[in-house]
Amino acid sequence: MSSGGWQRHRSTLLIAGGVLAALLVVLLLGTPGNRTAARLDPDNPGPDGARALGRVLADEGVDVRVVRGADAFDDETVDAGTTVLVTSSDQLGDSTTRRLLDHASPGLLVVAEPGIGVVGALGVSSLPTTVRPDGDVDAGCDEPALRDLDISIESGQAFAEPGCFPTAEGRLLTRPTDALVLLGAGDVLANDQVLVADNAAAALRLLGERPRLVWYVPSYADLVGDDGVSVRSLLPAWLLPAGWLLGLSTVALMLWRGRRLGPLATEPLPVVVKAVETTQSRGRLYRRTGDRAHAAAALRRASRRSAETALRLPPGDLGALVPALAERTGRPPEELARLLDHDGPPPASDPDLIRLASELAALDREVRRT
Numbered sequence: 001m002s003s004g005g006w007q008r009h010r011s012t013l014l015i016a017g018g019v020l021a022a023l024l025v026v027l028l029l030g031t032p033g034n035r036t037a038a039r040l041d042p043d044n045p046g047p048d049g050a051r052a053l054g055r056v057l058a059d060e061g062v063d064v065r066v067v068r069g070a071d072a073f074d075d076e077t078v079d080a081g082t083t084v085l086v087t088s089s090d091q092l093g094d095s096t097t098r099r100l101l102d103h104a105s106p107g108l109l110v111v112a113e114p115g116i117g118v119v120g121a122l123g124v125s126s127l128p129t130t131v132r133p134d135g136d137v138d139a140g141c142d143e144p145a146l147r148d149l150d151i152s153i154e155s156g157q158a159f160a161e162p163g164c165f166p167t168a169e170g171r172l173l174t175r176p177t178d179a180l181v182l183l184g185a186g187d188v189l190a191n192d193q194v195l196v197a198d199n200a201a202a203a204l205r206l207l208g209e210r211p212r213l214v215w216y217v218p219s220y221a222d223l224v225g226d227d228g229v230s231v232r233s234l235l236p237a238w239l240l241p242a243g244w245l246l247g248l249s250t251v252a253l254m255l256w257r258g259r260r261l262g263p264l265a266t267e268p269l270p271v272v273v274k275a276v277e278t279t280q281s282r283g284r285l286y287r288r289t290g291d292r293a294h295a296a297a298a299l300r301r302a303s304r305r306s307a308e309t310a311l312r313l314p315p316g317d318l319g320a321l322v323p324a325l326a327e328r329t330g331r332p333p334e335e336l337a338r339l340l341d342h343d344g345p346p347p348a349s350d351p352d353l354i355r356l357a358s359e360l361a362a363l364d365r366e367v368r369r370t
Helices: 005-028 032-037 050-060 072-074 094-104 116-121 198-208 239-261 275-289 294-312 320-327 331-338 349-370
Strands: 062-068 082-086 108-110 129-131 156-158 163-166 171-177 180-183 211-218
Touching: 050 062, 050 198, 072 094, 082 094, 082 129, 094 108, 094 116, 094 349, 156 171, 275 294, 294 331, 294 349, 320 331, 320 349, 331 349
Parallel strands: 062 211, 082 108, 082 211, 108 180
Antiparallel strands: 129 156, 163 171, 171 180
């Protein structure tokens, strides 16, 4: 393509190239194989994956079976010589946790990094606490396979239960029952952490003590309607307290600024506004809003005030004003009450409002003339 053709079609070619690149990204990210990018996935070769541990266990003679989904896990045989390791435990629900406990009961169940909901579904009363140890954590327990080891993790979950690897907040590994292990130190399984300190030894001794390992990766697709999974359960734990703090801070700011402003103060206008201009402005406002009742009340109030002044009567006494007007003008009291009573029916249309104003103006002229 010549330079002139490139200049003419440059925008089109750039847009087409961008669309093609976006399609390639979508296709790459949407392939089923990309599911292995999950943390501690046995097929994930990335830094937070766990493929290295799975291959080392297989090289050591452990029969490693990776299953994805509850149905595939139910099809696997679990006996006393089987260890069941669960990663991606955040995808467990109440129903899948019950199926997990029922099927894994003959063997040893190890759940890595269980969340609050999973811990409760497993029947453990102690909730996990996030910890970030400063250095290596000693086993600190009498369990033969782990008592002489030190592990190193960046962050993990501690439980207020008996177990190994104690921190100030609790234990990183606990055995609520003989058949259940909660592993809060998931970093010991990760590819980039397995060779740090004694992480590899701890993982191999924990998962390789039995000849068979079923590595179970749950899926959200197995959840049922009554699992109680909601948007709130998927949000970070700090979001709700942060929302309350933000709301209370907003209320405090409103109260502080409101007290600082103080009550409203009335001040005289800096210029003199003619009465006719004020009247015309109010009339335009009434017309714009269509408030004929308010306009009629203002006209009747002005007519009563003018008549009371002309007849030297006390203000606000319609019962005394109507007979006096009837005597002065000779009009029937009923007609005068209809015209001047502020509780009278409001005009139904603009012509009715104009008619009322004309009648009140005529009454005012008649009172002044007489």
